[in-house]
Amino acid sequence: MNQPLISVRNVRKVWNENSPKALTAIDALSFDVAPGEFVVLLGPSGCGKSSLLYMLAGLETPTDGELLFDGMPIEGPDTERGMIFQEASLYPWLTIAENVAFGLKLRGELPEKRERIARELLLKVGLADAVHKRPEELSGGMRQRAALARALSMRPKVMMMDEPFAALDIQTRAKMQDHLLKIWRDSRAGVVMVTHSIEEAVALADRIVVWTARPGRVKEIVSVDMPRPRNPRDPAFIELQLRLGDLLADEVDRAFREMEASI
Numbered sequence: 001m002n003q004p005l006i007s008v009r010n011v012r013k014v015w016n017e018n019s020p021k022a023l024t025a026i027d028a029l030s031f032d033v034a035p036g037e038f039v040v041l042l043g044p045s046g047c048g049k050s051s052l053l054y055m056l057a058g059l060e061t062p063t064d065g066e067l068l069f070d071g072m073p074i075e076g077p078d079t080e081r082g083m084i085f086q087e088a089s090l091y092p093w094l095t096i097a098e099n100v101a102f103g104l105k106l107r108g109e110l111p112e113k114r115e116r117i118a119r120e121l122l123l124k125v126g127l128a129d130a131v132h133k134r135p136e137e138l139s140g141g142m143r144q145r146a147a148l149a150r151a152l153s154m155r156p157k158v159m160m161m162d163e164p165f166a167a168l169d170i171q172t173r174a175k176m177q178d179h180l181l182k183i184w185r186d187s188r189a190g191v192v193m194v195t196h197s198i199e200e201a202v203a204l205a206d207r208i209v210v211w212t213a214r215p216g217r218v219k220e221i222v223s224v225d226m227p228r229p230r231n232p233r234d235p236a237f238i239e240l241q242l243r244l245g246d247l248l249a250d251e252v253d254r255a256f257r258e259m260e261a262s263i
Ligand SMILES: Nc1ncnc2c1ncn2[C@@H]1O[C@H](COP(=O)(O)OP(=O)(O)OP(=O)(O)O)[C@@H](O)[C@H]1O
Pocket: 015, 016, 023, 025, 043, 044, 045, 046, 047, 048, 049, 050, 051, 052
């Protein structure tokens, strides 16, 4: 195998270490992401998926183990690793185009180039008409597309997405998944995406990393060998959904029991 884009090697994350509130969120977690691969993280609530994304983004450090990007240790945030959160964090005082071009401005690109790239990206995510609008004038789905365009402006090698469509209604969510697949194909960036939706995982992923309950580690890695676009009514789709549901069920039960015991 070529060098992985991301390597998660035996990672442990303890929050509030050395305090009575110490909590091991992740333990002995290992998996790789290949360049351009779409990997979905699926696991029970609280198993440490967001904690891992923050570490991959370079916003937090592992307690133990190694996180490598292109073979080098992750030591802080980098524009090659874009992050998209559940709610788009756009600057309310800037237009959509200015939001998308913000990173390019910081990088010192000239105004004409910034504007051209922002327009191209907004066209790509279906927001050509929103160039001069402010975030408050857009729907949640449109704001999320703008956030995607902003992340893409930095030409990231990987995009980390933390439940990016969870706040959207079902129809908008399906459309966003289509958009994302097109953008992912064009950009050739890798994606590491957290979702609670088994259907979304099967619709999108090359591989699905199923986690155990906290402390999170890999329970199983499932390859999704189905051509895209995938039809949720396809028997192979349904079969995989059921299998993933079974894999998760024990872990979700365990997570609930532990949560109840701690209340
Ligand atoms: N900054 C933090 N400080 C202390 N504890 C934290 C912090 N962030 C997360 N945790 C704890 O770590 C554990 C894992 O949280 P995390 O958000 O990573 O899980 P998750 O799998 O993303 O959960 P969910 O699916 O519900 O979003 C939880 O018990 C959480 O309370």
